Amino acid sequence: MGDGALSVWEKSSTARVVPSARPRKLAKVPFVELADGRLQGVVSSGSDIGRVYVSSVAAGTYAFACSTNNNRPCGGARGMFCNHIRAMIGEAVLQYGAERVARYLRVEADAAEADAHSVTSAMTAARPAQGDSSAAAQVFSRFLRHLAYLELAPTTGPLPEMQWFPTTGAVAA
Amino acid sequence: MVPDDRGGGGLMRADLLSDAVDGLDEALAAVDGFDEALVGGLLRPQPNQAGGLAALADAVAGSPLAARVAEAADKAAAGAAGEDHFVALAAARTALLGSVHDALTARVEEAVGRPRTDGSTAPASGEEHAANLHAAARGWLCDLARAGWQGIDHELVAGAAPVVSAMLPDPALRRLATLLDGFAAELAACCPGAALERVPVRRWADLWSRALLLALPGAARTAAVGEATGRLLPLGVDVQEHATAVQAQVHAVFEPADGGTPRLVRASVSAPKPDTVVAAGLWQLLRPHMSLLAAVGEGRAMELDAMPVTAEGDLIWDDARARAGEPADIFTSARVALPTAAAFAVSPLDRHPARIAVPVLVEGYGVEEGDDGLVFQVAGCRLPVDTDRVPAAGPLTPDVVAASGACLGLLRWDAGQFLLQPLAVERTVRKKAVAVHAGAWAGGTTDKAGVRAEKAATDAVKVLRERAGKLLRK
Numbered sequence: 195m196g197d198g199a200l201s202v203w204e205k206s207s208t209a210r211v212v213p214s215a216r217p218r219k220l221a222k223v224p225f226v227e228l229a230d231g232r233l234q235g236v237v238s239s240g241s242d243i244g245r246v247y248v249s250s251v252a253a254g255t256y257a258f259a260c261s262t263n264n265n266r267p268c269g270g271a272r273g274m275f276c277n278h279i280r281a282m283i284g285e286a287v288l289q290y291g292a293e294r295v296a297r298y299l300r301v302e303a304d305a306a307e308a309d310a311h312s313v314t315s316a317m318t319a320a321r322p323a324q325g326d327s328s329a330a331a332q333v334f335s336r337f338l339r340h341l342a343y344l345e346l347a348p349t350t351g352p353l354p355e356m357q358w359f360p361t362t363g364a365v366a367a
Numbered sequence: 368m369v370p371d372d373r374g375g376g377g378l379m380r381a382d383l384l385s386d387a388v389d390g391l392d393e394a395l396a397a398v399d400g401f402d403e404a405l406v407g408g409l410l411r412p413q414p415n416q417a418g419g420l421a422a423l424a425d426a427v428a429g430s431p432l433a434a435r436v437a438e439a440a441d442k443a444a445a446g447a448a449g450e451d452h453f454v455a456l457a458a459a460r461t462a463l464l465g466s467v468h469d470a471l472t473a474r475v476e477e478a479v480g481r482p483r484t485d486g487s488t489a490p491a492s493g494e495e496h497a498a499n500l501h502a503a504a505r506g507w508l509c510d511l512a513r514a515g516w517q518g519i520d521h522e523l524v525a526g527a528a529p530v531v532s533a534m535l536p537d538p539a540l541r542r543l544a545t546l547l548d549g550f551a552a553e554l555a556a557c558c559p560g561a562a563l564e565r566v567p568v569r570r571w572a573d574l575w576s577r578a579l580l581l582a583l584p585g586a587a588r589t590a591a592v593g594e595a596t597g598r599l600l601p602l603g604v605d606v607q608e609h610a611t612a613v614q615a616q617v618h619a620v621f622e623p624a625d626g627g628t629p630r631l632v633r634a635s636v637s638a639p640k641p642d643t644v645v646a647a648g649l650w651q652l653l654r655p656h657m658s659l660l661a662a663v664g665e666g667r668a669m670e671l672d673a674m675p676v677t678a679e680g681d682l683i684w685d686d687a688r689a690r691a692g693e694p695a696d697i698f699t700s701a702r703v704a705l706p707t708a709a710a711f712a713v714s715p716l717d718r719h720p721a722r723i724a725v726p727v728l729v730e731g732y733g734v735e736e737g738d739d740g741l742v743f744q745v746a747g748c749r750l751p752v753d754t755d756r757v758p759a760a761g762p763l764t765p766d767v768v769a770a771s772g773a774c775l776g777l778l779r780w781d782a783g784q785f786l787l788q789p790l791a792v793e794r795t796v797r798k799k800a801v802a803v804h805a806g807a808w809a810g811g812t813t814d815k816a817g818v819r820a821e822k823a824a825t826d827a828v829k830v831l832r833e834r835a836g837k838l839l840r841k
Contacts, residue, residue: 200399200402200403200568200569201565202782202783203565203567203782204565204566204567204568204569205395205399205568205569205782205783206567206569206570206781206782207569207570207573207719207720207721207781207782208570208721208781209567209569209570209782210755211553211556211557211567211570212552212553212556212557212610214608214609214610214642214645215610215642215643215645216645217643217645217646217648217820217823217824217827218643218827219823219826219827219830220643220826220827220830220831221826221830224643224830224831224834225643227642228556229521229555230521230525231521243837244837246834246838263838289643337838338838338839339528339532340641340642341641341831341834341835341838341839342835342839343535343611343639343640343641344640344641344828344831344832344835345835345839346535346536346638346639347538347638348636348637348638348652348653348656349538349541349636349637349638350634350635350636350637350656350657350683350684350685351538351541351542351589351635351681351683352589352616352633352635352677352679352681352683353541353542353545353546353612353614353635353637354542354717354722355542355545355546355549355577355581356545356607356608356609356612356614356637357607357721357722357724358546358549358570358573358574358577358721359549359607359608359609359612360606360607360753360755360756360788361606361607361608361649361756361757361758361759362755362756362759363754363755363756363757363758363759363761
């Protein structure tokens, strides 16, 4: 850096740095994100509409955790990924693409074309340890913050700064 | 092939867009030097970073900023910059890019041949509020400058979250909040900075310096200075989005009822959003708040009655002051009304090349499809087409643009060149001209793919609202 001329991408004010999320169905996994060094999300309970599970997998170590929003441990996540974690990985791949999920988690998927299955099996093959669920409260509060965006009023005052964030039509509807 | 000059403004001198602009490279080199200093951060600057800082100070040595920027560059080079110094450096960079904006805008006016921009904008006045939040935002931005893009980590980036959360509910703080939110999300996705393979050097310096200046008391005010009464002829919709915000801007020609000069105006509607609301979901969020979106979709003019307008030509839209007018074909508006429409002046803080978005009609071009995307050959000159900026939820695809014979678009400038962002194209199907608009689905659609996209988006928002209803109010 600093030795040569900047590339076109480096000189672009509107360079696309983070691709926008791809559309997906939200009923099963209403929230998923790559943040705080983890893949983390919120997964609906199959049986109780009022209950959700908070699941996470750490980048690098793949240490995993799953518990309810009331901090009760998930029965399925003993010694291995539970179905909530598997569902979360699947939806993360839909939202972000397998390549970005694998890169964030530092997974070297075997298959030439990474998909949810290859990313998941590469992680389970490493026999990850069960992590503590201390992050669950934070993940859940991030989910609530995410939901709160729906409650914020739209405005018709101009936001000139949005010129730096052009839409990317490359995403298929 | 060049079409006839229609009504004095139909012909664009594309050759002027590829000619060099005097002084441009020098100004941008000074900007680049400073931007590269931000990559490594200003906590313990290296000699090459000091060079970049000094060059920025030199570039504004003939301006009223000279003394303050020189002092700031010295302090920053010594690793001892405080908030005022960072603000001075951001101001110098903004002033340089302002001069680049002005030179490029003058070139565009010459190429397009429309009436000259007149007037100036005065800073809006108003009451100060949320001083603590502004100070917190500046503090976070100063920490970023010290760490540098290669020094960012999750903890540092997360520092923006409480400021953004506190600002978002207040519409008066929406500009800064939306910018910080998008910027922080982008930085978070790139953490840790030490592992970055490449850095969007100019972009992040743009966002940083803009945020720092907007976080000064009073900087982000936009106030209506007049009222618009007359006919509004839409030209097209430009959509901007980051993970948690969307804005649709309608570019239009306003014809005053009193017979005054037609003006180029914009009407905007924006909303914060969860990152899973995308594509047609964006239209659904915005649609209920601006009837103009439906008018664009239906190809109608609107009649305005005392609609507030800013000194920059932004209508502060209010559905109560607008009603649907006669059908108005966008290409007819572009051929007849656009050539006589005068642009408004740009406010000082908004003078930046990324802000340039000038409606132009281009016809009779050749089309070149290469690895770098689509290029129009206009009167022997190459004009790259930015099809990426066309919203996903609409019928205008790169293939349709490539098969077109006329294009109404926004002339933009980025990374050293002018680009054309298509808003609508005309193609000939069975000897008849058929128009395809980027914003055709803004007000809703009966198109099969469109209906499917709308349904998917409705379902997504329904799930989120249902969850929010259960969880948020406990």
